[in-house]
Amino acid sequence: MSIYSFPDRGPWGDSKYRGNCSGHVYKELYEQLKPGSVCDPMMGSGTSIEVAQEMNIKAFGLDLRLGFDILRESIVERIGQEVELCLSHPAYGGQIKFSGEVWGDPHPSDLSRCKDDNDFHEKLHIAMLNQRTATVPGGIYGAILGDWRRNGKYTSYQAELIARMPSDELAAVLIKAQHNTTSARRSYGAMRFPFISHEYVLLFQKPKKVLSMLTDLASMARQQSTRLTSTWKAIVRSVLMGLGGSASLSEIYAKVAEHAPDRLAANPSWQAKVRQTLNSNLDCFAPVDRGVWKLAA
Ligand SMILES: C[S@@+](CC[C@H](N)C(=O)[O-])C[C@H]1O[C@@H](n2cnc3c(N)ncnc32)[C@H](O)[C@@H]1O
Numbered sequence: 156m157s158i159y160s161f162p163d164r165g166p167w168g169d170s171k172y173r174g175n176c177s178g179h180v181y182k183e184l185y186e187q188l189k190p191g192s193v194c195d196p197m198m199g200s201g202t203s204i205e206v207a208q209e210m211n212i213k214a215f216g217l218d219l220r221l222g223f224d225i226l227r228e229s230i231v232e233r234i235g236q237e238v239e240l241c242l243s244h245p246a247y248g249g250q251i252k253f254s255g256e257v258w259g260d261p262h263p264s265d266l267s268r269c270k271d272d273n274d275f276h277e278k279l280h281i282a283m284l285n286q287r288t289a290t291v292p293g294g295i296y297g298a299i300l301g302d303w304r305r306n307g308k309y310t311s312y313q314a315e316l317i318a319r320m321p322s323d324e325l326a327a328v329l330i331k332a333q334h335n336t337t338s339a340r341r342s343y344g345a346m347r348f349p350f351i352s353h354e355y356v357l358l359f360q361k362p363k364k365v366l367s368m369l370t371d372l373a374s375m376a377r378q379q380s381t382r383l384t385s386t387w388k389a390i391v392r393s394v395l396m397g398l399g400g401s402a403s404l405s406e407i408y409a410k411v412a413e414h415a416p417d418r419l420a421a422n423p424s425w426q427a428k429v430r431q432t433l434n435s436n437l438d439c440f441a442p443v444d445r446g447v448w449k450l451a452a
Contacts (some may be wrong), residue, residue, distance in 0.1 A: 159183060159356070160332035167209070168202025173251045175199055176244050180331055181206040184356065188295055190240035196225050196286060197243045197266075213238075219254065224264045225282045230289035241286040241296040242358075245279060247312050248303040276315045283320060283359075293363040299331065303352035309348075314354040318382065320359055321375055329356040344386060387432040390414070392439055392450070401449035404430070 157310060159180050164170055164308065167178030171349035185193070195203040198216035215234040217223035223233060231237055246253050246267035255261035261268060266282070269275035279298070286296040302311045317325060331354045365371065394410040395402060402410075402412045408426055422428060433440045433448055441451040 156183075156325070157269070158330045158332070160334075162334045164202075165206075167205040169200035171427055172200030173257050173395040174244075174246060174253075176202055176333075178202045178206045180299070180356070182210070184242070185210055185212060185240075188240055188358075190238070190295070191237070191239045192238040192240065194230060194234055194238040194286075194289060195242060195244070196230050196282070196289075197245055199244065203242065203244070219262055219265055220258045224262075225285055226278055226400060227262045230285050237291040237294070239291055239294045241290045241294070243282065243286060244299040245282065245301050247275065247279075248305070248310075250303070268325065272310050272315075274385040275312070276319070278317045279312070279316055283316065287320075287324075287359070287361055288368075290361045292361055292365050293421065294361050295326065295358050296361060297326075297356065299354055299356050301333070302351055304348070304351060313357055320377060320380075321371075324359040324361065325357070326360040327356070327358040329358070330354075332357055384432075387428055388436050388439060391429055391432045395440070395448065395450055401443065401447060404448070407433075407448065 156286075161179035162178040163177070163179070164175065165178035165182070167181075168175050185207060192213040192215075193203065193207045194215040194217070194219045196202075198204055198218050198417060199220075201216050204214045204216035215238065217225075217230065217233060219225075224384070225243075230241065240345065246265065249267055249269065251257065252265070252267050254262070254265040266278055269278060279300075283298065286298075290296040298316065300312050300316070302309065302313060304310075313328075317328075333352050333354055390411060391407065394407055394414065396408055397414075398410060409430055411425070433442075437451065439451055440448050443449055
């Protein structure tokens with residue numbers, strides 16, 4: 156079953172801990188994946204841990220609230236072993252500020268206190284690599300998280316995480332319906348798009364044969380650069396199409412500056428990137444003369 160919907164959260168953890176998750180989600184996952192050991196490095200009220208203990212699964216629960224910082228400390232060093240399932244339910248989006256509101260004083264590493272979305276994407280990536288390292292070869296790691304719309308802007312935290320992790324390790328994307336959230340009780344009468352009432356359970360499988368951290372990182376970097384290269388190719392191609400199939404370099408620059416997504420256009424050497432994209436994809440682009448390019452036949 157790839158859709159989870161549990162209106163009742165069950166007796167595990169603490170229903171008063173803000174952002175808590177239904178224990179039935181963990182129960183269903185453990186029944187499906189049958190891990191011999193689990194770790195939840197952001198356990199909050201401990202729902203995941205209580206379910207595991209009830210099912211006689213060896214469980215390790217950590218949290219910033221309890222002095223463990225996933226951005227600064229290795230999970231595997233802290234718990235002294237790798238686990239078969241390392242699943243987190245991160246604080247995302249900042250709707251709920253954990254440190255300073257749910258517990259203690261504001262903490263700079265609190266994922267619910269990131270300065271903006273990019274800061275969060277970067278930190279969640281670090282957290283996920285930490286979880287991956289704490290997973291046995293062939294084991295599962297992942298996160299339960301949702302998307303967020305704020306001031307009309309939709310941010311897909313799950314899509315950003317998937318894009319940063321090794322694509323050949325993505326094992327499952329499950330939908331989890333959200334029930335009884337505070338925001339669901341507000342009125343959204345005038346809203347154009349449907350209110351977000353689901354989260355995702357993202358599961359990645361660590362390869363059975365792990366080469367070395369360095370080889371892993373090199374392969375992740377290669378994947379990222381392939382994605383970026385094909386993004387540039389798609390942008391330049393659509394710009395050329397919009398210019399009737401042939402245009403001068405300066406016309407191409409002007410259109411790219413108009414239409415490229417912020418994060419690409421923010422790259423100071425983007426004009427060099429456009430030239431490199433044209434020159435290295437001659438299956439797609441053909442030079443005419445004096446700096447004019449056309450779509451290849
Ligand atoms: C959404 S809650 C988890 C709720 C939990 N699943 C439950 O059912 O109670 C997210 C947790 O992440 C913790 N957290 C935030 N930043 C962290 C960090 N850098 N390292 C470890 N835990 C962190 C917060 O303290 C919070 O308890």
